[in-house]
Amino acid sequence: MSSTTPGPQSVERALEILDLVADAGGPVGAKAMARRLGCSLSTVYHLLGPLTARGHLVRARGGGYAPGPRVAALHRSFQRHVGAGPGVGEVLAKLRRASGAEAYFTAYRDGRITVVDSTAPVTDPDHPFVPGPEVRAHATAHGKVLLAGVERGVRRRYLAEHGMARFTDRTITTAERFEAELARVRGQGFAVSVGEADPAYTCVAMVVPGGGEGVLHALSVSLPTAEFRRRHARVRAAVAECVRGFSGGAGNTGA
Incomplete structure (x- = not known):
């Protein structure tokens, strides 16, 4: 199954991204996420789309991604x-x-x-x-x-x-x-x-x-x-x- 298709592997990767951003001391770039997760950059961007759209992540002003307002809720x-x-x-x-x-x-x-x-x-x-x-x-x-x-x-x-x-x-x-x-x-x-x-x-x-x-x-x-x-x-x-x-x-x- 492709890592970009909906299913358990995509869900697991999305949760790994959330954990990675939550544990970081500052915004995390997409390339750094791909390296840490051992997947392609396109896979990371595929998952960042819905995570940012739903407010779980936000694009930081200086680059990279940080926890979004949905986390507080x-x-x-x-x-x-x-x-x-x-x-x-x-x-x-x-x-x-x-x-x-x-x-x-x-x-x-x-x-x-x-x-x-x-x-x-x-x-x-x-x-x-x-x-x-x-x-x-x-x-x-x-x-x-x-x-x-x-x-x-x-x-x-x-x-x-x-x-x-x-x-x-x-x-x-x-x-x-x-x-x-x-x-x-x-x-x-x-x-x-x-x-x-x-x-x-x-x-x-x-x-x-x-x-x-x-x-x-x-x-x-x-x-x-x-x-x-x-x-x-x-x-x-x-x-x-x-x-x-x-x-x-x-x-x-x-x-």
Whole structure:
């Protein structure tokens, strides 16, 4: 089947283009796309036409392609579907002020964990935690509290599918140790990850009650480990206070 004819291969290539542009630090040219995808330039232009026409991509002023306005609408739709109501941004801003750390709203749904929203600057490409699919759930505090809230069989399937890669020398990479860690998380009501996903950062998370059928939510913060050690009590208290406010309706998470 030709790569330019409608069908699964064209769909796969179009999605690869979207991922490539989304992950790039700036606009991406068609020739660069063709090289990365290992296909012809004509194939790339064939797919860029409908992607730009539908607003998923735009032609940048200086050349190349960048994410288009349709992406924002898709993100808002995704937020609604995982229960992130209009109050989430306000809660995260409050948590940022109270803790002095970047704040996050994360959701579990249908076997996937996603960082839905964050106060981390979008202009900081070096920040270790950004909105999007969470591929380090076993090494993050928000991943731990969310996985601690699902049934063991569901959790085993999740870990089998996503693996338990080692990111630092502190990362838990065995199911037995991870189950022990989650038992501790359930007992104390919060999760901490000290340098497990990124060697320089600590994150703290708590589950937000009332996520809905098959959906779990978490609030978390991340900060340099040295700062956490100096004011860990204040940071945990700030997360707990925002979770209580969220549960009382401040987050308005009804989908």
